[in-house]
Amino acid sequence: MKKKTYNLDELLNGSFQGPGRQEIRSVSYDSREIEAGDAFICIKGDHHDGHFYIKQAIEAGARTVVGTDHKMLDLFAAEHPQLSFILVKDSRSALAVLSSIVCGSPSESLHTIGVTGTNGKTTVATFTHSILNSLSFRTGSLGTAGIWDDREKRDFKQTVPTTPEAPDIHKVLEYFCEKKMQAAVIESTSIALEQKRLETIHFNVAIHTNLTPEHLEFHQTMDAYKKAKMKLFKQADQAVINADDPLMADDLIHTFKGPAITYGIRQPADLQASHIHTTRTGTTFELDAFGTKYMVQAPVFGEYNVSNLLAAMAACHQVGFSMASILSVISHIRKPEGRFQMVDKDVPYQLILDYAHTPDALAHVLESVKQIPHRKLIVMITGIGLRDPKKRPLMAKAVESVADEVIVSVDQPGHADRQEVVNDVCRGFKQPSSPHIHTRLHREEGIHLALDLARTGDVVLLTGIGFGGYQIIGDEKVPYSELQVIDSYYENQSLVIKPV
């Protein structure tokens, strides 16, 4: 990594001690990652206060230290006159600013498209990425599905589930610039927006999917959650708004100042889908785009994925492509892994994986799966140890009257007690003692049971966070692959067709 020397007072507002000019190689918020010539930004977190790690950061080679605690900065500034110390009002904001500058402000050279909303971010980001690349507009993407350049997933370390911390975002954007990408699609979570990870990025397009309760363990109220998502639109030139979303659409339509495209299925919108039919290979629908009608055939399943597709099409239109050219590449659009993913196995039942881990997402995917002709519908749902416990019983409520067999299990337990998580989910059932409700404390066991129960003509839907590549158990990220669990089940079974 190249070192550059900066006039620090041109980078940040604050009080300065030590040399006014300093070399900065890279920026980090974690003393354990510091290398010689880095700037260390002290963040006060839930478990630690970064100011207590200044000593370690300096020992590892930090030359610039930024923080909000003047006593701590004064103390170290007196001991290390050759190093620079900057007292700022907001460390996270300083982290975003410095990270961008040190990487050469890469977002300014890219078309940036931010996607926010409770459900559908990864899907909309993947669709947008796929359409733009199919139109030879070289586009990268960042989010839950990892870091992609225009062709493939790249091996960047992912420390946060969806939207990376500011230094990592700008390193990826810098890499995109080096690789001559023209655009970047960035999944923009409410937590990232609240923690200012995206603060310095001025988005060309901001996409809204929907708002339903989620992350209340972090935001506390729906109002705070909505406000965090609204921030994305304050830093965007153009907006794509889901007219069907009752909780956020009106606010956006009334407050967004720049050009906006609305999309919807139920409410009138600039891009409107109607006459939606599921086929064996996907979905057909009529699209009314700014008054012109088109028949669309897309390899996606579920009404909500039509909505996701409209969002991506609207964003690509705002980037500058005509509807006709966008529609010309829809037939081979790339879909994200683990979202309504039909697993191709030589078995007499249909196996589907879906990332639904909110009650709203679960209700939507169940609605779509029901359309597939079946004998019995077997569904695995999960409670997430790491997230809002209030959500858990709502998962049971969403599935109870829809599925014939339900298996309740646990995802990302963290430090939560697995039995407690399962009990919380089961509290949402009207008849928790039904013989058709089963519980398993480990996701692998839940999958095995679902497959054991499956008979000819059934549909098995496995939902939850099975696709992140890991499960967080205690503080540890334990590698986990849903497809491997499924493969090993079949390897240990003789594939005898079970009687109905």
Ligand SMILES: CC(=O)N[C@H]1[C@@H](OP(=O)(O)OP(=O)(O)OC[C@H]2O[C@@H](n3ccc(=O)[nH]c3=O)[C@H](O)[C@@H]2O)O[C@H](CO)[C@@H](O)[C@@H]1O[C@H](C)C(=O)N[C@@H](C)C(=O)N[C@H](CCC(=O)O)C(=O)O
């Ligand atoms: C709940 C939350 O917001 N956690 C974030 C928070 O962690 P924390 O408060 O526990 O940090 P901490 O351990 O107290 O440490 C405070 C500071 O001291 C530093 N430190 C600590 C120890 C040490 O030896 N040296 C040192 O420098 C830490 O690096 C940190 O900067 O501050 C860290 C540093 O900024 C974040 O990386 C971390 O995100 C973690 C990884 C995370 O998983 N966040 C999730 C909740 C998240 O952001 N999720 C969203 C949404 C996902 C979705 O919608 O699906 C996302 O965008 O991914």
Ligand SMILES: Nc1ncnc2c1ncn2[C@@H]1O[C@H](COP(=O)(O)OP(=O)(O)OP(=O)(O)O)[C@@H](O)[C@H]1O
């Ligand atoms: N527009 C939508 N409305 C409601 N539910 C949706 C929508 N799009 C996707 N879903 C459901 O949400 C699940 C997660 O989809 P996706 O990964 O695209 O969302 P996300 O917002 O990126 O979630 P996360 O941040 O947790 O990755 C899907 O598997 C599906 O069940």
